[in-house]
Amino acid sequence: MEASQKDFENAMNQVKLLKKDPGNEVKLKLYALYKQATEGPCNMPKPGVFDFINKAKWDAWNALGSLPKETARQNYVDLVSSLSPSSEASSQGEPGVHEKVPESEGIVVTSEDGITKITFNRPTKKNAITFQMYNQIIEALKTASTDNSAITVFTGNGDYYSSGNDLTNFTSAAGGMEEAAKTGAVVLRNFVNSFIDFPKPLIAVVNGPAVGISVTLLGMFDAVYASDKATFHTPFSSLGQTPEACSSYTFPKIMGPAKATEMLIFGKKLTAKEAWAQGLVTEVFPESTFQQEVWTKLKRYAKLPPNAMRISKELIRKSEKEKLYAVNAEECTTLQSKWLTEECINAIMSFVSRKAKL
Numbered sequence: 460m461e462a463s464q465k466d467f468e469n470a471m472n473q474v475k476l477l478k479k480d481p482g483n484e485v486k487l488k489l490y491a492l493y494k495q496a497t498e499g500p501c502n503m504p505k506p507g508v509f510d511f512i513n514k515a516k517w518d519a520w521n522a523l524g525s526l527p528k529e530t531a532r533q534n535y536v537d538l539v540s541s542l543s544p545s546s547e548a549s550s551q552g553e554p555g556v557h558e559k560v561p562e563s564e565g566i567v568v569t570s571e572d573g574i575t576k577i578t579f580n581r582p583t584k585k586n587a588i589t590f591q592m593y594n595q596i597i598e599a600l601k602t603a604s605t606d607n608s609a610i611t612v613f614t615g616n617g618d619y620y621s622s623g624n625d626l627t628n629f630t631s632a633a634g635g636m637e638e639a640a641k642t643g644a645v646v647l648r649n650f651v652n653s654f655i656d657f658p659k660p661l662i663a664v665v666n667g668p669a670v671g672i673s674v675t676l677l678g679m680f681d682a683v684y685a686s687d688k689a690t691f692h693t694p695f696s697s698l699g700q701t702p703e704a705c706s707s708y709t710f711p712k713i714m715g716p717a718k719a720t721e722m723l724i725f726g727k728k729l730t731a732k733e734a735w736a737q738g739l740v741t742e743v744f745p746e747s748t749f750q751q752e753v754w755t756k757l758k759r760y761a762k763l764p765p766n767a768m769r770i771s772k773e774l775i776r777k778s779e780k781e782k783l784y785a786v787n788a789e790e791c792t793t794l795q796s797k798w799l800t801e802e803c804i805n806a807i808m809s810f811v812s813r814k815a816k817l
């Protein structure tokens with residue numbers, strides 16, 4: 460039996476109520492079937508090659524050829540019912556310390572026991588960082604620098620710490636690549652400056668794999684605790700990109716230029732133990748006791764006199780500040796031009812179109 464107009468409308472409403480993002484591939488299929496069901500075969504001019512999102516939509520719709528409207532309507536209804544709430548519920552992840560954190564918020568900030576905790580909270584996207592999240596973090600750090608907490612901690616919800624910059628930040632930006640690269644460079648510069656300026660002890664609780672900027676930023680942290688299932692990967696060259704977050708300066712200083720080269724230029728992925736041996740990680744814990752051991756330790760540290768901690772941090776970091784601002788500015792200018800190169804655009808496109816993974 461064919462789907463009625465009413466079934467089709469119900470399915471459209473159901474899509475809006477989905478709790479879990481069904482992913483880009485499914486969303487493109489839904490878009491194409493919707494357009495075919497309502498307008499028939501693709502009737503739009505083909506978008507330009509840099510208009511990534513509209514080009515992907517056009518390709519998906521055009522691929523349906525002359526599929527009849529009624530069949531497209533039925534296929535749309537079938538696809539939506541396969542995404543029903545019962546199948547969603549079963550894939551919400553394991554219960555655990557993070558289970559109450561709502562997925563819809565990219566960043567969650569809590570304050571308890573003298574600790575401000577900033578959690579990357581997009582577990583279904585491996586905590587990839589969107590433009591919005593960069594700005595939320597800048598605000599969270601501003602607030603944390605003057606709140607009652609003694610220390611500030613970053614961690615990730617789910618199996619990843621963070622997969623780094625959300626690679627769709629550029630493909631989904633309005634106004635074309637040049638505009639997006641300009642915006643990206645400004646966001647990045649402000650974001651990294653807010654770490655350079657942060658006055659209290661800043662700690663990373665690296666609960667799982669870390670990629671890209673979530674790794675390079677660790678050079679700005681005062682202590683880094685990692686689960687033994689964490690890995691540290693900066694695949695900048697294969698993305699046609701260059702290092703950021705002052706890592707072109709902090710990494711050679713932390714681990715020596717030869718080891719920094721292996722990570723930042725050749726993209727060598729480190730285990731937690733290797734990252735510890737190279738001085739990037741303070742201590743590694745077995746996954747089974749990681750959360751308990753780390754939070755017990757941090758609660759103890761957060762009881763130390765906050766002013767003494769703040770002033771000690773200032774003494775340790777003060778002489779570097781001007782250098783770090785300058786390095787940050789240069790890295791951002793370099794990246795702004797790299798983001799417009801063919802090497803980089805091809806790498807991002809092949810991730811977005813699912814042809815390549817790290």
Ligand SMILES: CCCCC/C=C/C(=O)SCCNC(=O)CCNC(=O)[C@H](O)C(C)(C)COP(=O)(O)OP(=O)(O)OC[C@H]1O[C@@H](n2cnc3c(N)ncnc32)[C@H](O)[C@@H]1OP(=O)(O)O
Nearest residue numbers: 482483583584585587622623624625626643647671672817
């Ligand atoms: C404006 C400031 C810019 C600062 C400059 C920063 C640079 C960087 O951070 S460079 C590093 C960028 N990150 C990456 O290149 C990682 C890309 N991701 C991957 O290679 C893989 O997703 C993975 C190895 C991290 C995980 O692989 P797997 O376990 O197979 O999981 P999936 O690939 O299926 O991922 C699930 C889901 O999450 C989406 N996703 C993961 N990472 C990102 C990301 N960085 N950007 C955007 N989306 C990401 C992935 O697409 C999947 O989504 P759906 O297909 O919709 O389920």
